[in-house]
Amino acid sequence: MKQLLDFLPLIIFFAVYKFADIYIASGALIVATSIQLIITYYLYRKVEKMLLVTFAMVTVFGTLTILLHDENFIKWKVTFIYILFAGILAGSQLMNRSVIKSMLGKEMVVPDLVWKRVTWYWAAFFLACAIGNIYVAFNLPLETWVNFKVFGLTALSLINTVLTIVYLFRYLPEEQKKDD
Template structure:
């Protein structure tokens, strides 16, 4: 349920874009993201920082897109969000408090060097996705960018999540074995 809720604004954005235009889709994205926050809070009594950041960025860049009737703002939102995630992960790692370890460290026990590898991998991933988004958004047709945003970036994120989980499980610390009497 939670994963569907995470993707719902993106699905609504895509569907509305296909039946209307980028501006109507942007308005629907803002509304769907707001509804996502409310429903998440009602169901789980908690809203993750990532969702708040995404909502703030969608609202600001979506409003600019609608106000100036310029789709460049909503296109930049993707890169800026990825940039913020990359900076957040990098700063948390440099401060010795890796964000990924804070989120997953209770369930997955690995050495700090492994958490560092995973963190820097995701920093690089977010930077690369941000740069590729700029290229696709401003060099290719709008239709291509929408498809890339919805399907390409989502697929890349899911693939990288699976790769990360496999890597972490491969390096999980084994619990000490009890000796038999």
């Protein structure tokens, strides 16, 4: 259920874009993210900070896109979110407090050096996604950017999640591997 909730705004954005335009799709994204926030709170009685940050950015950049009738704002939203995530991960690692370890460290016990590598890897990945988004958003047609955002960045994130799990699994103690 949670995975469907995570992808719902993206699916709605894409569908509305295909049947309407970027401005109506931006409005639909704001509404869908609002609904996602409400449903998440209703089901789990809490909302993750990442969802709140995403909601705020979607609302600000989506509203600017609609009010100023300028598609560039919604394109920049993606870049800013990825830069923010990269910055949070890099900053947490520089303070020796890996955000990824704090999220997954209870389920997966691996050496701190492994958490450090994974954190830096994801920070670099998010930075690369931000740079890739800038290139595609401002050098290729809008249609290409929408497809890249919806399918390309989503697929890259899923692939990197699987690669991270495989990498982490290599360092799990044998008794923890048997429990999984």
